[in-house]
Amino acid sequence: MSVRYRDYYEVLGVSREATQDEIKKAFRKLAREYHPDHAKDSDKATAEAKFKEINEAYEVLSDPAKREKYDALGSNWQAGANFTPPPGWGGPGGVRFSTGGGTPRDFHFGGTGFSDFFEHIFGSMGGRGGAGGFEYQDFADGGGFAEGFGAGARPRRGADLQADLLVSLEEANNGSTREISLKRPDHATGGTRVETLRVRVPAGVREGQQIRLAGKGRGGQNGGPAGDLLLNVKLERHPDFHVEGADLEYELEVMPWDAALGGRFTVPTLKERVAVNVPAGSPSGRRMRLKGLGMKKADGSRGDLYVVIMVAVPAATTDAQKQAWEALRQTY
Numbered sequence: 001m002s003v004r005y006r007d008y009y010e011v012l013g014v015s016r017e018a019t020q021d022e023i024k025k026a027f028r029k030l031a032r033e034y035h036p037d038h039a040k041d042s043d044k045a046t047a048e049a050k051f052k053e054i055n056e057a058y059e060v061l062s063d064p065a066k067r068e069k070y071d072a073l074g075s076n077w078q079a080g081a082n083f084t085p086p087p088g089w090g091g092p093g094g095v096r097f098s099t100g101g102g103t104p105r106d107f108h109f110g111g112t113g114f115s116d117f118f119e120h121i122f123g124s125m126g127g128r129g130g131a132g133g134f135e136y137q138d139f140a141d142g143g144g145f146a147e148g149f150g151a152g153a154r155p156r157r158g159a160d161l162q163a164d165l166l167v168s169l170e171e172a173n174n175g176s177t178r179e180i181s182l183k184r185p186d187h188a189t190g191g192t193r194v195e196t197l198r199v200r201v202p203a204g205v206r207e208g209q210q211i212r213l214a215g216k217g218r219g220g221q222n223g224g225p226a227g228d229l230l231l232n233v234k235l236e237r238h239p240d241f242h243v244e245g246a247d248l249e250y251e252l253e254v255m256p257w258d259a260a261l262g263g264r265f266t267v268p269t270l271k272e273r274v275a276v277n278v279p280a281g282s283p284s285g286r287r288m289r290l291k292g293l294g295m296k297k298a299d300g301s302r303g304d305l306y307v308v309i310m311v312a313v314p315a316a317t318t319d320a321q322k323q324a325w326e327a328l329r330q331t332y
Contacts (some may be wrong), residue, residue: 003116005083008057008070016075020062027058031239034070036331055166055236066122083117110181113236116117118287122164145159149157155224161217165231167201173270173296175203182216182229199231207243246295246303251310254278259311267307269293276307284311286311 009016012026034050060066073182077083109119165180180200188194197213205211210230217227235243250267262280266273269290276288286309294303316322 003083003120005077005079006053006115006117007077007079008060010079011053011057011250012061012083014072018061022060023058027054027062030054030059030241031058031237036137036267049202051131052134052166052236053115056114058237059234060118060122070121082201107161107185108183109163112231113181114164115233119163123248133306145156153222156221157224158220158227159326160219160227160230162230162232163200164234165201165211165324166236167205168232168236169241169243171206172233172235173203174207176201180231183223187219196227197252201233201323202297202298204300205233206245206248207233209233241270243295246289246297248294248305249308253310253312254282256311256313259283259309260312267305269305270295273332278309 002252009018012023012030014022014026017070018026030096031054034047034054036048038046060070079100108116110116112119114122161182163180169272172180178201180197180199181194183192183194185191195216197216199211199213201211206282210232213229214230215226216229218233219226242251248270252265252267254263254265258278259282260280262282263278264275265278266275267290270293274290276290278288289310290305290306290307293305294301296302314321316325
């Protein structure tokens with residue numbers, strides 16, 4: 001199956017030799033520009049699509065293992081060009097299922113928040129022997145394997161399937177209902193069928209947790225039950241916040257004089273902006289706790305928001321600025 005190649009470096013506007021710090025800065029700049037909360041009502045749909053594209057690029061390039069795998073595809077691809085994964089990479093989700101006769105059968109997810117290209121390269125679906133990168137035979141199509149069929153054959157549970165589900169912080173905080181599509185082989189017709197599944201994202205869900213859809217995996221054999229569909233939660237990167245469990249971190253950039261003399265600033269939360277007082281003499285890295293303004297937990301309580309002071313030192317580019325800095329140095 002051919003998909004459209006995505007140039008993640010082009011999406012973030014960085015070179016292939018970009019450092020992790022450069023990638024992070026590029027993401028934050030673009031994410032703040034395209035975050036749906038910052039877009040006009042008429043542009044929200046466009047901004048949301050662009051924001052997901054930026055998130056996907058950052059998901060890959062900020063992860064050394066994913067970046068290495070992506071870079072292994074080579075640098076000769078053009079964004080938007082037709083792309084077919086190299087042999088051995090498996091089907092969508094990293095697994096290719098084969099019938100007893102050797103005909104490829106694949107499963108394809110839609111609506112997970114990731115592009116078809118991402119699903120082909122980085123997705124994961126469970127099969128016998130573990131998730132991702134495996135090929136095995138589809139006994140439901142026959143083929144005379146040792147497990148056997150017909151009278152006296154042992155019922156076998158179908159394999160679980162896995163996919164990543166991109167969840168925004170707002171969804172994780174408030175809960176939501178999503179729809180995803182799953183294209184699967186239809187053994188009765190020899191073709192494929194598409195099933196639309198409603199997924200409830202519970203408030204308080206965390207990165208790495210799984211949402212289980214019972215009986216939505218591969219069909220069982222010889223009367224055995226179907227496997228499950230396991231959705232691995234991936235939290236969407238936010239331009240303002242870093243997530244640590246149920247806590248959020250926000251970096252507040254202040255000038256040296258504000259750090260020395262103190263001041264009052266407004267900072268964002270997941271709901272609204274609030275005012276904070278920066279104490280005089282605050283060093284860079286100081287953490288100020290805003291209780292209960294973090295992420296919602298499964299029990300209904302909330303984590304905290306930590307405002308981290310980052311002292312920014314402006315460059316002295318004019319004679320007046322240099323003299324001012326020199327006068328300050330002399331006072332110490």
